[in-house]
């Protein structure tokens with residue numbers, strides 16, 4: 001098929017996310033769990049630049065330790081480009097450049113942001129004009145968090161986290177993120193939750209196969225009041241993440257002692273997200289945590305999803 005390509009290179013930026021609510025239900029036969037979650041895209045971005053090439057290749061740069069980022073077909077951006085090419089019958093390849101700012105294996109969907117950015121970038125580079133609904137479908141096949149990285153903002157995710165509905169969130173929320181040198185494996189954390197539940201330590205009843213986000217969370221988002229949102233932050237994966245990394249509980253306590261309203265593990269961790277009252281308070285919390293040896297940064301949400309920069 002011939003496509004109308006008008007660009008030599010396309011640069012797309014996609015955000016990392018935090019889950020400000022994450023309810024985990026039972027496990028389906030394919031290993032995925034029923035979820036009800038609220039994603040918020042935050043101002044920490046992945047930059048993906050694509051150029052025409054005969055074959056598919058990828059380079060990754062940015063944050064300190066990139067040794068665990070695969071540069072072959074296991075890389076989600078590479079898979080996204082190949083999936084789009086196959087879906088539309090594009091015959092050429094692409095040279096992908098990923099500049100990372102979102103921690104690797106940090107529970108912030110950095111790899112998913114790369115995949116969403118690669119889909120949008122290749123679609124523009126190749127002039128394939130794939131409709132939004134089809135992009136969403138391809139994104140969902142790549143991973144449960146990829147559709148959200150396409151859309152951004154604040155959204156409720158159900159099913160496996162890939163069925164998205166926008167959430168009405170007003171105002172700006174200031175977060176301090178505390179990152180870790182070493183990532184946590186998402187499947188390992190879900191597996192730990194299953195094990196804790198099997199031992200009867202985490203839930204008395206069988207976990208449900210269909211869940212909703214509590215209305216209190218949606219009301220808090222609508223109120224634009226961080227103090228209200230702080231009261232309803234929750235993450236069912238947190239106990240499992242603490243099991244793997246007991247120091248994360250201390251990090252949350254240190255953040256709250258430094259003035260944060262509340263903190264949670266983001267997704268499967270190990271990144272900790274501390275919600276603060278305003279930008280000034282967040283700057284103080286970040287400085288206090290930095291002074292005690294943590295890697296902390298101040299971001300805000302909600303921000304837009306994957307977008308063409310140039």
Ligand code: C5P
Nearest residue numbers: 031032033035143144145160186187190
């Ligand atoms: O879809 P994604 O590749 O991001 O998921 C990574 C892993 O996280 C899955 O292989 C699975 O172990 C776990 N997961 C899950 N239930 C979900 C989403 C992810 O168990 N709804």
